[in-house]
Amino acid sequence: MLKSTYKCLNISSTLDISKTIAKLPTFDNIVKQIRNNNNTNNNELSSPPSSIPKIQGWIQSMRVMKNVTFIDLTDGSTSTALKVVIPTETTKGNHNTPQKQDPVTVKALKIGQSISITNVLVNKTPNRIQDFELKFTSNSNLNIIGDILPDYPLQKKTQSVKYLRSINPIFKFKTDYFTKQLKFRSFIEYNIHSYLWKSNFIKVTPPIITRNDCEGSNNELFKIVSNTTATKKNANNDITKDVQPEDPYLTVSAQLHLETLLNSTNRTWSLIPCFRAEKSNTTRHLLEFWMLEMEFAFINDLQPLLNFIKDFIIHLTEMAMIENETLLPSYYPPEVDNKDTILKRWESLKNRTNWTTITYDKAINLLLSESRETTNFKFEPKWGNALQSEHEKFLTEKIFNGPVFVTNYPRDCKSFYMKQSSSCSSESRNTHLTVACFDLLVPGMGEIIGGSLREDDPIRLQNEMKRRGMNLNHELDWYLDLRKYGSVPHGGFGLGLERLLSYLFGNHNIRDSIPFPRSAKSQIQL
Numbered sequence: 001m002l003k004s005t006y007k008c009l010n011i012s013s014t015l016d017i018s019k020t021i022a023k024l025p026t027f028d029n030i031v032k033q034i035r036n037n038n039n040t041n042n043n044e045l046s047s048p049p050s051s052i053p054k055i056q057g058w059i060q061s062m063r064v065m066k067n068v069t070f071i072d073l074t075d076g077s078t079s080t081a082l083k084v085v086i087p088t089e090t091t092k093g094n095h096n097t098p099q100k101q102d103p104v105t106v107k108a109l110k111i112g113q114s115i116s117i118t119n120v121l122v123n124k125t126p127n128r129i130q131d132f133e134l135k136f137t138s139n140s141n142l143n144i145i146g147d148i149l150p151d152y153p154l155q156k157k158t159q160s161v162k163y164l165r166s167i168n169p170i171f172k173f174k175t176d177y178f179t180k181q182l183k184f185r186s187f188i189e190y191n192i193h194s195y196l197w198k199s200n201f202i203k204v205t206p207p208i209i210t211r212n213d214c215e216g217s218n219n220e221l222f223k224i225v226s227n228t229t230a231t232k233k234n235a236n237n238d239i240t241k242d243v244q245p246e247d248p249y250l251t252v253s254a255q256l257h258l259e260t261l262l263n264s265t266n267r268t269w270s271l272i273p274c275f276r277a278e279k280s281n282t283t284r285h286l287l288e289f290w291m292l293e294m295e296f297a298f299i300n301d302l303q304p305l306l307n308f309i310k311d312f313i314i315h316l317t318e319m320a321m322i323e324n325e326t327l328l329p330s331y332y333p334p335e336v337d338n339k340d341t342i343l344k345r346w347e348s349l350k351n352r353t354n355w356t357t358i359t360y361d362k363a364i365n366l367l368l369s370e371s372r373e374t375t376n377f378k379f380e381p382k383w384g385n386a387l388q389s390e391h392e393k394f395l396t397e398k399i400f401n402g403p404v405f406v407t408n409y410p411r412d413c414k415s416f417y418m419k420q421s422s423s424c425s426s427e428s429r430n431t432h433l434t435v436a437c438f439d440l441l442v443p444g445m446g447e448i449i450g451g452s453l454r455e456d457d458p459i460r461l462q463n464e465m466k467r468r469g470m471n472l473n474h475e476l477d478w479y480l481d482l483r484k485y486g487s488v489p490h491g492g493f494g495l496g497l498e499r500l501l502s503y504l505f506g507n508h509n510i511r512d513s514i515p516f517p518r519s520a521k522s523q524i525q526l
C-alpha cells in the first residue's frame with residue numbers, strides 16, 4: 001500500500017515524504033524560502049522567491065486605509081501572521097462559497113474568513129518588525145473560501161479568557177493565544193517522547209477500561225454502564241443478556257498496569273487520559289485529564305526519582321526557552337501571565353539552586369510556625385492531614401520561592417501501594433506511620449507530580465490492603481502476585497499534564513490547557 005502511494009506521489013521513500021512536506025505552501029515554508037534559510041540536501045541555499053504562486057489562510061485582523069488595506073493572514077503554521085497589502089479599490093477575484101459568486105472587494109472581507117490569494121509579490125521591508133510583506137498586484141486574484149455569519153464573536157481587540165470560555169467553544173481556539181497553547185502542548189509532548197526514548201524508557205498503552213481503583217478512593221470512579229439492555233437468543237435458542245465486563249470503570253491511573261510490565265522493560269511510561277469523578281470545581285481539577293506516568297525498576301530510595309524529575313522538567317523548560325519566539329503568543333488576555341513573567345519563570349526553573357526538598361514533617365512545622373505568627377490559613381495545618389492548596393502555595397511562593405519536593409507523608413494521606421519509610425528525618429514524631437513518597441509543588445499551581453517507592457513485599461502489601469478494607473473479593477490478587485515472581489524494588493510517579501502546561505504557559509486554569517475541558521458542574525457542548 002505504501003509503495004503504491006509513493007508511486008502516485010512520485011516519491012520513493014519516507015525521506016522523500018519529508019522533502020515533499022517541506023515544499024508544501026504552508027506559511028512556515030514560505031517564510032523559510034523568503035528568508036533564504038531552507039537548507040537543501042546538498043547543503044546549498046535556494047534563491048529566495050520574488051513572488052508566491054498562492055497563499056491561503058484565515059484573516060486574523062484588517063486595517064483599511066484610503067488607498068491600501070493591510071491584512072494579517074494566518075494558516076496556523078507560523079508564530080506570527082503574514083502581512084498582506086491589497087489596494088483598497090482594485091481587488092479582483094470571486095466569492096468561492098456556494099451562496100455567492102460575486103466579484104470580491106475589500107469591503108467584503110471580514111475577520112475570521114478563510115481566503116486564498118494568487119501571485120503575490122514579495123516586498124522586502126528590513127526596517128519593520130516583519131522583514132517582508134506580500135503585495136497584491138494586477139496579476140493577483142483574491143477568493144473567499146469560507147465566509148462568516150454576521151454574529152462572528154471574535155474581533156481584532158483582545159478578548160478575555162472568561163469571555164472566550166462563555167461563547168460557543170468552536171471559537172476559542174481561533175484566537176492566537178489558544179492556537180499557541182495547542183502548539184505549546186504539542187511541543188512539550190514531542191519533547192517528552194524524545195527525552196524518554198533517549199533515556200531508555202519503553203512507551204506502553206495501558207487500558208482505559210479497568211476494574212482497578214488505583215488510588216483506593218471509590219467515590220472518585222466513573223462506572224461504565226451499557227445502555228443496551230435488550231436480550232437475545234444464542235445458537236442454542238437460550239435467552240442471554242448482552243455481555244458487559246463485571247464492574248468496569250474508567251481508569252484513574254495507569255500505574256498498576258505499568259508495574260505489570262515493569263519486570264520485563266526496566267523502565268516504562270505512558271501518557272493516557274484518566275478520569276476522576278471528584279466534585280472539586282477549582283482551577284486545578286478536571287474530570288478528564290492526561291496523566292504522564294513512569295515506573296523505574298531497581299531503585300531503593302526516593303533520590304533517583306527526584307533527580308530524574310528535576311532533570312526532566314529542566315530539559316523541557318530549556319527546549320521551550322530555545323523556541324520561545326515561535327511558541328509564545330503575540331498577545332496575552334488580561335487574566336494570564338505575560339511573556340516577561342513566563343520567561344522569568346522558565347529561567348527560575350532552569351536554576352537548580354531554586355529547587356528544594358523537605359520532609360512532610362518540616363513542611364507542617366513551617367506552616368504551623370507561620371500560622372501562629374502571621375498567617376491565618378482557612379485549613380489549619382495538622383500532622384496527619386493532607387496539605388491543602390493554600391499550604392502548597394504558601395510553601396512555594398512565600399517560603400522557598402521555587403519548586404519544592406515534599407517527602408515522607410503519613411501513610412493514611414496516601415495510597416495503599418506505597419512503601420513504608422525505612423528512615424525519616426529526625427524531627428519526625430510518627431516515623432512508623434510515613435511512606436516513602438513525594439509531591440512536587442510549584443508556585444502558583446501547587447502539586448503537579450506525585451510519586452513513591454512501591455511496596456515490593458507481598459506480605460506487607462497484603463496487610464496494608466487488609467487494613468484499608470481492600471481486595472475483599474480478591475480483585476487485586478494479580479497485583480500481589482507481581483511481588484511473588486521475580487519482583488524488584490521499584491518506584492514511579494504521575495504528572496498531571498494540564499497542570500504542568502498551565503504552570504509553564506502561565507494561564508492559571510487547567511481548563512484552558514486542554515481543548516475540550518470536562519470539569520465538575522460544566523456543560524459538555526462538544
